[in-house]
Amino acid sequence: xxxxxxxxxxxxxxxxxxxxxxxxxxxxxxxxxxxxxxxxxxxxxxxxxxxxxxxxxxxxxxxxxxxxxxxxxxxxxxxxxxxxxxxxxxxxxxxxxxxxxxxxxxxxxxxxxxxxxxxxxxxxxxxxxxxxxxxxxxxxxxxxxxxxxxxxxxxxxxxxxxxxxxxxxxxxxxxxxxxxxxxxxxxxxxxxxxxxxxxxxxxxxxxxxxxxxxxxxxxxxxxxxxxxxxxxxxxxxxxxxxxxxxxxxxxxxxxxxxxxxxxxxxxxxxxxx
Numbered sequence: 001x002x003x004x005x006x007x008x009x010x011x012x013x014x015x016x017x018x019x020x021x022x023x024x025x026x027x028x029x030x031x032x033x034x035x036x037x038x039x040x041x042x043x044x045x046x047x048x049x050x051x052x053x054x055x056x057x058x059x060x061x062x063x064x065x066x067x068x069x070x071x072x073x074x075x076x077x078x079x080x081x082x083x084x085x086x087x088x089x090x091x092x093x094x095x096x097x098x099x100x101x102x103x104x105x106x107x108x109x110x111x112x113x114x115x116x117x118x119x120x121x122x123x124x125x126x127x128x129x130x131x132x133x134x135x136x137x138x139x140x141x142x143x144x145x146x147x148x149x150x151x152x153x154x155x156x157x158x159x160x161x162x163x164x165x166x167x168x169x170x171x172x173x174x175x176x177x178x179x180x181x182x183x184x185x186x187x188x189x190x191x192x193x194x195x196x197x198x199x200x201x202x203x204x205x206x207x208x209x210x211x212x213x214x215x216x217x218x219x220x221x222x223x224x225x226x227x228x229x230x231x232x233x234x235x236x237x238x239x240x241x242x243x244x245x246x247x248x249x250x251x252x253x254x255x256x257x258x259x260x261x262x263x264x265x266x267x268x269x270x271x272x273x
Contacts (some may be wrong), residue, residue: 019050022050023072024074024234025061025075026055026075028056029142029169032189035247040053047230047233058139059144062075068223068225070218071227073215073216077141081216093215094216095214098210099186100205101142101186102184102190102209103183104190111128114202123155124154131182134181135183135184136165136168136172170193172185180199
């Protein structure tokens with residue numbers, strides 16, 4: 001009798017009493033970094049929200065949000081996110097954390113990018129010698145950033161040396177290791193990568209390599225199935241001190257890989273005239 005009563009109460013009482021579920025589409029780079037394993041337990045503890053992660057590239061995450069198939073997204077492609085908000089798929093974008101992109105390649109560095117003075121110059125050097133380059137090729141935030149860097153170098157990559165693989169960050173790094181190729185990666189995934197073979201980090205630090213991660217709650221107008229209240233509470237939590245401490249305290253190989261920043265810390269502050 002008691003078990004039956006508890007079952008009836010579970011069906012009648014609001015979900016919040018027993019914990020809510022929220023579906024959030026997140027990028028493969030966020031998942032591969034390891035931070036995706038740190039935040040959900042803390043969210044469950046503080047908010048009673050069970051965050052179910054849907055791990056995809058940024059492009060697919062935004063498509064899931066647009067279709068109302070998830071309640072929130074965490075992505076890293078500012079222009080695409082602004083367009084997402086502009087057409088009403090979300091009411092706003094909230095910058096949560098950031099890291100940076102880095103150029104990885106064979107230790108022998110046949111293109112000499114370790115001596116490059118900018119990311120555009122590094123990409124131009126790779127193209128000039130037709131060194132193997134693995135591209136995510138999956139409409140992810142990393143792929144979008146990579147294509148912007150080729151454009152900044154005034155180049156359209158094509159030919160047998162350029163290999164779009166349509167894969168997530170970890171899988172793409174595995175392919176690059178097997179091919180002894182160059183690849184653009186976020187720093188966190190690279191540091192957590194366990195199969196480097198002969199690859200090393202060769203170029204970093206250009207301000208254009210800044211990598212901002214943004215949270216967007218899906219517009220509740222998508223339908224009554226959107227868990228708008230839970231998404232709003234998660235948004236507030238991600239901007240609060242507990243989340244900030246977890247994000248900035250997260251390390252890979254002893255190195256802090258995410259930071260909270262209102263602006264690009266890779267860019268030198270303007271000097272007084």
